[in-house]
Amino acid sequence: MQTRRNLLKSGAGVAAGSVFHIGSTAHADSPLKVDSQFEGSIQNVPRWENVLPVPSPPRPLSVQQIPPAYGGKAVGNVFHGVAPEYLTAPADWNMQNTQFYAMAAKAGEARILPPSMGLTTPIWGYAIARPDGTFGPAISPGPQFRFKGGTPVVVRTTNQLPEEISTHLHGGHWPSHSDGHASFLVLPGESRDYFYPNVLPRRKDGSFDFTESPSSMWYHDHAADLTASHVARGMAGTTVGFDSLELDLIKRNVLPGIPGQSDENTIYNNPYDLFLALGDKVFHPSGAIWYDTNNNNGYLGNVETINGAAYPRFTVEARKYRFRFLGASTARHRRIRLSDNSQMLRIGNDAWLFPKGQTVQAFGISPGKRVDVIIDFSRYKPGTQVFLENILEQTNERGPEGSLEQIERPDVAGTPAFIHQLLRFDVVAANPAIPNASINAQSELRPHEPLAASEVEIRRSFRFERKNGHWAINGMFYDERIANAVPRLGSVEEWTLENSSGGWWHPIHIHLESHQQVVNLTTGARPLYQNSFKQDVTMLGPNSAIVIRMRFRTFLGPFMFHCHNNEHEDVEMMFQFEVAESGSRRALPVSRFFA
Ligand SMILES: [Cu+2]
Incomplete structure (x- = not known):
């Protein structure tokens, strides 16, 4: 039998007055669970009351x-x-x-x-x-x-x-x-x-x-x-x-x-280009943020925020927009789609545009990452409401349900078992004086220059693991006095990032330079399209190893690399590399310190 709920999920537009709800509505929503330590926290937050905050950039003094x-x-x-x-x-x-x-x-x-x-x-x-x-x-x-x-x-x-x-x-x-x-x-x-x-x-x-x-x-x-x-x-x-x-x-x-x-x-x-910073929080009944500084595994909120507002709505013209999604949570991973499952054009990973866009129905975004996306609202009639949804369940700090391969898939097969709506887009007529942007999957964006194996000077391996209830790299904790890697200025290095802590997910962020994924050692697979150019956070799913390359340029001195689950980083899954005039295969004392 075709129930109302199935009808809504099927993507058929259902008229309510003059408003068209596209895709699933609040009826299809899965709540976010909150840990028992936050018993008594705010549970029910009305949606779509807040208007999405869009910051106006400061001018230089x-x-x-x-x-x-x-x-x-x-x-x-x-x-x-x-x-x-x-x-x-x-x-x-x-x-x-x-x-x-x-x-x-x-x-x-x-x-x-x-x-x-x-x-x-x-x-x-x-x-x-x-x-x-x-x-x-x-x-x-x-x-x-x-x-x-x-x-x-x-x-x-x-x-x-x-x-x-x-x-x-x-x-x-x-x-x-x-x-x-x-x-x-x-x-x-x-x-x-x-x-x-x-x-x-x-x-x-x-x-x-x-x-x-x-x-x-x-x-x-x-x-x-x-x-x-x-x-x-x-x-x-x-x-x-x-x-x-x-x-x-x-x-x-x-x-x-x-x-x-x-x-x-x-x-x-530029009203058609904005960040969407995705966060999650737990609220004390007073409205205060409820955070447990004793939990070193990760913080999962049961209330989703975008640009600092819980469940906002945003009025869009029936035209293309560029959204720069940011995984601003400390520990929550998400997989984002539109409620009618329609296509988006992904145009970048982290800070860098792709050479050409990638057509997707969904994308994964982990803590620290940015996903640059074009959404074309010209396909909707004015009056339509379409929702931004997270379809990735995550009930504990270890990481989300499913495998990294499933989360990074560009397509959505069937009806997701978990749907949590984050944002309502209210479509209005486009300003006819401004033409719709022409970008499509063939548009040339930013060229890419791969780093060749022949350029690699030093290979290193870093194992991210749990140790004594804390978080370690190669069995060691962050030590501000030690440069755990010393690359030569101008050189290319190849690093193997390995996650051997069963069941835990670690998004690995390396400062200073973009890095390029080479191969997934666990599966032998080449990087997916979205991971085959530049990025600054490589997502390590459970029991995985990924090889990356980067070139260290311009600046000498120590820089961080670490897990971007901020709770893991704090205790103490963080190392530093010091770019130096001559490289070293061994760790060395840090030679420059800018307190
Ligand atoms: Cu981690």
Whole structure:
């Protein structure tokens, strides 16, 4: 018998007044389970009351000149200083164009839960400085920066919280001092000048490697031992990187935007391109975030948030949009689809656009990852409601149900056993003055240059495993004094990332450089399409081993690599590599330390 529920799931549009609900509705929804330690937490959160928050990017305080907000203190004249590269920058880094910002990490109040609940939530977030140097309110996600390739940026970050912090801008290519190293902190009451030169690494022939230009970055706290609780309290934000290649794709109306207007100024105002930061939280009945600092395995919330709002709705024109999905959870994995199972065009993995898009009905996204996707709403009539759904069940911290291969499949066969709706899109008529973007699966995006086996200088192996109730790599815990790998500046290395901790999932993030997957040693399989270019987080499913390659360029010094399940990272599944003038096969003491 065709029940109403089956009818809805079948994807047939069902009229309710003049509104068309596409795909499954709330009736088909599977709740998220909450751990017994959070007994009494908020269970039922009304959906689609919140409107999706879309941040407006801050403008730099100044360009070229140190801004008045710096209070007369030159760059580097703060307690934690600035990267030495700021003072020794080569002429082609365009330092005369440097943009200056100031930001504080501070406490605040947010409206994460829907208005009808009447609750606010204390957060730790980020606040941008006003021209006079005072800070606005803390927000979470934090201010969304726009970084242009070739334009250096300094962000003076002041810690107004009671615990030490470290800000990692994930997906970029930064000096060691500025990279958010877990031990290069900003102490309470102090400041650090984070220097983001926005320079591309160079190829062997000396030319800038524009294939490495990052698009979708995010920043989050990375302080040793404190990362997970800081991120759970709200310490994360997004950053859009762009270069002339991406601006040209908008000008030619390939990527969504406003053609003819999208130069480096108007890209600040592209209504068809936005981040969707996916988070999950547990709420105390007071509305406060409920987090257990004693649980080292992972944090699973029963309330889903996007851009800091629980179950929001978002009005879209009947046209193409670019969504930069971000796995902002500390431990939850998701598999995302549209409620009518219709096709999307995936155009990137982590910070980097693909050479060409990939048609998908669903994609997996684990903690730390970004998935860049085009959704074309022109297929829907104005008045249609279509939902964004997570179809991946995860009931414990070990990881989600199913295998990594199933989660990464681009197609959805049959009706998923688990459906949890995250966002409602309300489709309205498109502004006829702006043409729909032309992008399709044949559009040329960003070229890719593979790293060849013949270039590999050193091979290393890292085993991610459970040890004495904590999390280890090759049987060892994070030690800020030890460079666990020492690659030579300019060299290519091949690393085997192995997960031998039965049943646990580990998303492995390597700082400084993109890496390229070569082969899955467990299955012998070549990488899937979406994993065959660049990424900065490689997902290791249970009992798996994946070989990757990367080239270490531009910056000397120590950088982190670690599990991006933030709870695992804190205790202490984290190593560092130090890029040096000469490489070493053995671990060595760290030679540069930027406290
Ligand atoms: Cu892990």
